[in-house]
Amino acid sequence: EAGVTQSPTHLIKTRGQQVTLRCSPISGHTSVYWYQQALGLGLQFLLWYDEGEERNRGNFPPRFSGRQFPNYSSELNVNALELEDSALYLCASSLLEGASPMAYNEQFFGPGTRLTVL
Amino acid sequence: GDSVTQMEGPVTLSEEAFLTINCTYTATGYPSLFWYVQYPGEGLQLLLKATKADDKGSNKGFEATYRKETTSFHLEKGSVQVSDSAVYFCALSKNNQGGKLIFGQGTELSVKP
Numbered sequence: 505e506a507g508v509t510q511s512p513t514h515l516i517k518t519r520g521q522q523v524t525l526r527c528s529p530i531s532g533h534t535s536v537y538w539y540q541q542a543l544g545l546g547l548q549f550l551l552w553y554d555e556g557e558e559r560n561r562g563n564f565p566p567r568f569s570g571r572q573f574p575n576y577s578s579e580l581n582v583n584a585l586e587l588e589d590s591a592l593y594l595c596a597s598s599l600l601e602g603a604s605p606m607a608y609n610e611q612f613f614g615p616g617t618r619l620t621v622l
Numbered sequence: 623g624d625s626v627t628q629m630e631g632p633v634t635l636s637e638e639a640f641l642t643i644n645c646t647y648t649a650t651g652y653p654s655l656f657w658y659v660q661y662p663g664e665g666l667q668l669l670l671k672a673t674k675a676d677d678k679g680s681n682k683g684f685e686a687t688y689r690k691e692t693t694s695f696h697l698e699k700g701s702v703q704v705s706d707s708a709v710y711f712c713a714l715s716k717n718n719q720g721g722k723l724i725f726g727q728g729t730e731l732s733v734k735p
Binding site (some may be wrong): 508535537539546547548549552554558560563594596598600609610611612613614615616 | 637641658663664666667668711713719720721722723724725726727728
């Protein structure tokens with residue numbers, strides 16, 4: 505079974521540009537999560553999508569946005585890039601099993617996209 | 623707000639040494655607790671989890687027990703191997719937080735032969 509895939513692997517952008525990161529979840533998983541792993545800041549929750557809808561959002565400015573497509577893949581868009589957006593962006597997927605409390609659901613992570621903003 | 627605190631790294635051990643990585647949490651209610659591992663150049667993998675007080679999660683020789691009285695979830699392994707070298711993250715999640723994981727800062731472990 506294929507795991508979570510992300511593209512591209514690496515990106516270099518300049519301040520003010522826009523970037524789109526892509527994530528394909530494990531087949532059958534309906535939920536996609538985005539996290540930012542910035543140096544010195546640890547892993548921070550960005551966004552959660554389930555069944556095509558944004559379900560929860562972390563403490564990030566509106567220039568961080570995304571969407572989930574009917575095939576459950578997802579995009580993360582970052583507008584007006586700033587130097588501090590340089591980070592590893594991790595995508596995770598899970599299957600929200602109906603009978604299981606949400607907190608129990610295991611999240612499976614992709615290898616990440618390394619974004620460098622110059 | 624809810625948070626997770628891990629012991630500072632890096633931790634350097636010799637092969638076959640005993641490992642403890644401390645993790646404490648602050649949270650209302652009854653969170654689920656997780657340990658994730660990140661090998662160099664890879665994404666995170668779930669190592670083990672515990673969903674209620676006194677539960678013990680275990681996998682690949684690693685263990686952690688959910689202690690509500692001390693709000694802790696310390697990771698232990700009796701005999702580490704060079705292949706255990708990685709960054710370890712403690713995390714929590716709660717039903718009312720939309721599936722998000724709250725992570726500790728991570729602890730880098732280096733095991734020398």
